[in-house]
Amino acid sequence: MSTRIAFLKGHGTENDFVIVPDPENAVDLSPAAVAALCDRRAGIGGDGVLHVVRSAAHPEAREMADEAEWFMDYRNADGSVAEMCGNGSRVFARYLQRAGHVSEGDVAIATRGGVKTVHIAKAGPVGAGDITVGMGKALLPAGEVTVSVGERAWPARNVNMGNPHAVAFVDDLAHAGNLFTPPLFTPASAYPNGVNIEFVVDRAPRHVAMRVHERGSGETRSCGTGACAVAVATARRDGVDPAVTGTPVTYTVDVPGGTLVITEHPDGEIEMTGPAVIVAEGEIDADWLASATR
Numbered sequence: 001m002s003t004r005i006a007f008l009k010g011h012g013t014e015n016d017f018v019i020v021p022d023p024e025n026a027v028d029l030s031p032a033a034v035a036a037l038c039d040r041r042a043g044i045g046g047d048g049v050l051h052v053v054r055s056a057a058h059p060e061a062r063e064m065a066d067e068a069e070w071f072m073d074y075r076n077a078d079g080s081v082a083e084m085c086g087n088g089s090r091v092f093a094r095y096l097q098r099a100g101h102v103s104e105g106d107v108a109i110a111t112r113g114g115v116k117t118v119h120i121a122k123a124g125p126v127g128a129g130d131i132t133v134g135m136g137k138a139l140l141p142a143g144e145v146t147v148s149v150g151e152r153a154w155p156a157r158n159v160n161m162g163n164p165h166a167v168a169f170v171d172d173l174a175h176a177g178n179l180f181t182p183p184l185f186t187p188a189s190a191y192p193n194g195v196n197i198e199f200v201v202d203r204a205p206r207h208v209a210m211r212v213h214e215r216g217s218g219e220t221r222s223c224g225t226g227a228c229a230v231a232v233a234t235a236r237r238d239g240v241d242p243a244v245t246g247t248p249v250t251y252t253v254d255v256p257g258g259t260l261v262i263t264e265h266p267d268g269e270i271e272m273t274g275p276a277v278i279v280a281e282g283e284i285d286a287d288w289l290a291s292a293t294r
């Protein structure tokens with residue numbers, strides 16, 4: 001009988017993930033294995049993989065082990081690695097809570113973008129209630145960026161949330177097209193490692209809606225780091241900077257898969273609040289995974 005590898009499936013505002021609990025970092029998650037797991041027809045399906053590893057057991061996280069017991073080894077659907085995943089960090093915390101590794105309250109999680117503090121709200125049964133993530137500060141590199149889809153082009157704001165984003169304000173979210181292929185951007189030097197691109201429209205004061213094309217995953221139903229980048233870019237466009245006013249500012253960001261609430265504080269720290277749901281649990285056939293990656 002072939003070996004089985006445990007997995008769960010979860011999502012945050014419909015940004016969905018295959019969760020692979022692997023405390024001792026024993027599962028060989030090659031890029032091809034990740035792509036096979038994320039395949040929506042031949043695999044389990046997901047926008048990415050949340051590989052759950054003890055920080056002490058992973059070479060990229062060992063230095064964070066004193067601060068955070070668990071490392072979110074996040075991978076995009078194409079197998080590439082990313083520095084951070086906002087929705088993934090909420091789903092990761094929800095998994096830790098469900099597995100009994102943590103309870104509600106504050107939890108430190110190691111990511112490639114550093115240690116993040118996640119707050120699991122105390123709200124009814126395990127699995128209910130929103131989760132808030134301390135996403136750190138946004139960097140706003142100088143320089144003009146242009147994003148284009150077909151004949152249309154827009155100036156975009158370069159925002160780094162640990163991972164790179166280009167935020168373009170558009171008249172209509174439909175103008176982003178079908179996003180089956182990545183939008184183009186210039187100059188190429190702005191994003192040497194690729195970029196996540198957000199298209200944004202206004203809904204009401206301090207309330208916007210976005211679509212996103214994610215590096216390594218294509219169009220997704222939500223992007224947490226993207227929603228933070230959008231909130232900061234929109235605030236600056238609106239002439240609002242909490243570092244200047246001394247007052248936090250909150251934006252509601254609608255995504256195709258739900259709603260995220262983003263607050264930027266006067267010290268630049270950004271908090272993202274939204275749901276995180278585990279929907280299934282099962283076993284991966286290790287022989288299938290090995291054959292799928294050959």
Ligand SMILES: N[C@@H](CCC[C@H](N)C(=O)O)C(=O)O
Nearest residue numbers: 082085086087163223224225
């Ligand atoms: N969906 C994520 C972002 C995942 C990483 C991104 N595709 C990248 O390559 O930077 C989120 O919720 O932040």
